[in-house]
Structures are given as structure tokens and as C-alpha cells.
Amino acid sequence: MSGTCCGGPPWHNPNKWRPLLCGRSQRRNTNREAPVQLAVSRHIRRWIMDDIAVAKREEVNWKQVGLFLVLTFGLTWLLDLVLWWLVGYGQDVTTGVLLQLQMLLPAFCAIVLGLFVFKDSPLYTVRTNKERPRWFFYYFLVYTVIYTVVGAVVIISTNPTTLTMAGGVTQGLTILGLVILIVMRAVSGREAFARAGLAGGKLVHWLLFAIGVVLFYGLQTALNYVFRLGEPVDIMQLMAQLAPAQMEQVEAMTPIVFLLVTGVQAVLLAPFTALLLGFGEEYGWRGYLQSELVKMGRVRGILLLGVIWGLWHAPVIVMGHNYPGYPVAGVFLMIGYTVGLGFVLGYAVLKSGSVLLAAFLHALNNQVVGFLSIMVYGPTDPVFSFGVGLYGIAVLAVIVLLILRDPIWRRR
Helix, strand or coil: CCCCECCECHHHCHHHCHHHHHHHHHCCCCCCCHHHHHHHHHHHHHHHHHHHHHHHHCCCCHHHHHHHHHHHHHHHHHHHHHHHHHHCCCCCHHHHHHHHHHHHHHHHHHHHHHHHCCCCCHHHHHHHCCCCCHHHHHHHHHHHHHHHHHHHHHHHCCCHHHHHHHHHHHHHHHHHHHHHHHHHHHHHCHHHHHHCCCCCCCHHHHHHHHHHHHHHHHHHHHHHHHCCCEEECCHHHHHHCCCHHHHHHHCCCCHHHHHHHHHHHHHHHHHHHCHHHHHHHHHHHHHHHHHHHHHHCHHHHHHHHHHHHHHHCHHHHHHCCCCCCCCCHHHHHHHHHHHHHHHHHHHHHHHHCCHHHHHHHHHHHHHHHHHHHHHHEEECCCCCCCCCCHHHHHHHHHHHHHHCCCHHHHCC
16 A cells, blocks of 8 residues: 555656546557556446436435434434443443444434335335334334333443343343344245345355355454464463353363354354344445435445445544544544445345345454454554454455446446
């Protein structure tokens, strides 16, 4: 990123950019560079023209989008204010519960508006026709309210037993939501769930995207190791820090066995048990907002969504989440990361038609990042590292450019 060519950076020499901008007229004079640059130029022009063509056919309902964003940002940033003022950001149960509650708010707002306000919403039809999938959405609303009550309890109480019980209650309700989702899908059928915006998609998409997420972050961890941008985690020390109840379960394990068991749980089990938390963000962002913004054109709409998603995280980033020590730069990095990840998750939804896949990938993303950075190899600097750092975002940008070559971006 910081390296330059002979004669200085390319932006000091406008002639280097001329083949990219001028098209066919420069072919004879730029035999070496023109093929690659013209290919990139053609793709960029095609994305722009296709997006403009789509925008002429469909219009975003900005009034509804604005109402959704005001409600979502208002509730979220109010919660962040409570976290900053009354609690203080930290690695404790209270912070964890409040951050998880924040994840639920985009879907909560989208569901409330869809069920009761936006009469052209599929959810409004599901409610008025009394279709069975509505019960899952009702449960999610109740689930969010209970999570809010639990959040208030952990703010007020400092009793360790109360905090432990609060964690158990939220985990139990999250798993119950997954059970309700499965049962409702079984009794309602595929078509009813699809009408409610809860299509499951094909198994092959779940497998391919999940493998891609794991491989991506595995590569990021390997690159951090190769370039010595962090330190290996001391598993023995980590095991010694576990609570006594947990220590009894792992004291007979070797560090390697402990690492393998934890990794399997993080990759195969936790993304499903945390599916409802991932759904909390993804139904709001990918389920509702993406479906509106892609009317601008798929590339432009998902790009804008990525920026919005990053700004939504701004208060907790300033408090030290993800990029501790970088309150301002961290916000810009988070926007870059959410734009890149937003294209990947948006692509998954476009290919599969399933917001549930996006919810699963979101949960998997969080679990894999946490496992690798806490249990395997932790970056020394959150900004100048691979993964969610600057170098990782650069790799993610390359992946985005590759997936943008798929013709699906040019469809309505």
C-alpha cells in the first residue's frame, strides 16, 4: 500500500491513469498496460451504466428508508450513550449484553415498521393474512424487549450471581428463538417462509460462503504470523484464567485438544446458537435496507449500505471497540471494513435469496474472528494488521473486486 513506483506515486503522473480513462484510443500507445486497465475500465463503466438503468426503472422509498434509519440510529446511539455514561466500555458481562442488544435493534425496527406501518411491506401482508411465520417475528419483538430488560438489570446490579443468570437467560432465549424458527419453518412450509422474507436458500451457498469466511480469516491470521504483526496466544495461560466451573471441564485436556474443541464450537456450533443475534442486524440491513437501496442499482446501493452500517457502529468504535486507541481512525477503518463485508454479505443474499444465510455468515464472521484473535494469534496493533485492520481491509477490497465480476450485479 505504501510502496511507490520509479518516479514517485502514480497520482503524481497523470499519464499513468490516461489509458484507464480514455478507452480504445490508447491501445496502440499502451501495449503493456492497456489490456488490464481497459478490462477494469469496462467493468467500472458497465457497473455504473447498469446501476443507472436500474435506478431509472425503480425508485427508492426514501421516506420509509429515512424513518427506518432515524429509528434504528436513534435507539442504537441512545443505548450507546447509556453504555458510555452509566457503564463504560469494557470486557465485562454488562458491556457484552448491551452490545448484543444493539445487534437486535436494526431487525427490531424493520419488523415493527414492516408489520404495523409500511403497508407495502411483505410483513404487513403476512400479519394481515395471519400467516404462520408472523409468530417468529412476534417472538423476535418480545425477545428484544426481554433483552432490554436484562440489559437494564445488568446495568443496575453488580451481583455476580445476577450477572451470571442474566447471561444464561439471554443465551436460553436466543436458542429458543432458533428452535421456534425451525418449528415455524417445518409447519409453515417453504413458500410461506419465502413470502415472509425468510427463504432458506440452497445448501451449497451456505457451504461455499461459510468455507470462504473461514479461509479468509485463516489467511489473515497466517499473514499476521508471517509478517510478525502480533503474538501467539499462550493457551496454558488462557486455560488457567477460566472460571473454576469451566476449569473442571478442561483440566484433563491438553492445550491442543482444548484449542481444537474450542475451534469446532466456534465454527460449527456457535454460529447456529447465535443465529438470532446475527439475524438482528442482517434482517434490518440486508433484509430491509438492501432491498430498498438496490433500487439505486445493486453496486451503488450496497456501497451506500456499507457506509451506513459503518457509521451505525461509530459510537462504540470511538469507545474502543475493534480499534482501541484509534477513536477517529477506527471509525474510518470500520466504514471500510463494513463496506467490504457488506458487499460479501449482500452478494450472499443476491445469490441465495436468503437473509438467514447472511445472519449465519454474520455470526460465523464474529465467531471466527474472535476465536483466531483470542485463541490463536493476536494482532499487536488493531489498525496495522490483517483481519479487520488496514491490511485485511485491502485484501477484502480485492475480493470485492473479484465478486463484482459476477453478472448477478447487473440483474434487476
